[in-house]
Amino acid sequence: MSCPALIDFEASCLPEYGQSYPIEVAVARTDGSSRAWLIRPVDAWRYWDWSDEAEALHGISQQLLDDEGLPPAQVLAEMAAFVNGCPVYADADLDQYWLEVLCQGVGAGLPFPVHYLGEFLKERGYTRPQVVTALEEAKRRLPKEHLAREDAKRLALVVRLLLEGTV
Incomplete structure (x- = not known):
């Protein structure tokens, strides 16, 4: 198993348009494994x-x-079993919000914190051109957007490409 894990949610609407709830979540690890759930x-x-x-x-x-x-x-x-102790990152703070809504919906505590992916990239010293190049390559390989299962896999691929230094 390769860490970190990347998470992405889809929701009933964006919060600026009303009170939204999570409808799909996906988690992908940098080894290419992923899971997605309709909620x-x-x-x-x-x-x-x-x-x-x-x-x-x-x-x-x-x-x-x-x-x-x-x-x-x-x-x-x-989801907690799949994450299995890996640090979890997202490209937006909304993903933490929807995880909290999901947990509140069933009266459960957070199974893990969701960190901002930008912090991970900054801590490791990746430059903006490196990140843009990795994102462009990941979008080329995985072009579908606005599907949690595809978005999480694409984010994990970005991180893997950067970690491998192949872009």
Whole structure:
């Protein structure tokens, strides 16, 4: 297993458009392994906001969540097991927020903190041109966006390319 792990959420809408809740989460490690989960909404979220614009981006409908989403407690347990002690990073602070909402939905504590990816890159001394080059290469290899499972894999690939020094 290779650390760190990268996390990405999709949500019912962006917070500036209302009270959002997590609908999909994915975690990818730099060794290429990844997991993704559709999240069945808890009853309290049924009255929160849903954005048709967000649905158009990620392609996840409320019906899909009802049909194929997993219970949030199961998602948290499986996600924590997959992370398995790796430090977890995200490219936006919203991912920490949605992890907190997910945990609050089932009355659970945070299984791990989510750190900002920019801090990881800065601590290791990567320059902006290095990061941009790695991101461009990762986008070339994994072009789909606004899907947690693809976004997390792309972020993990960026980190792997930088760690390997291949870009």
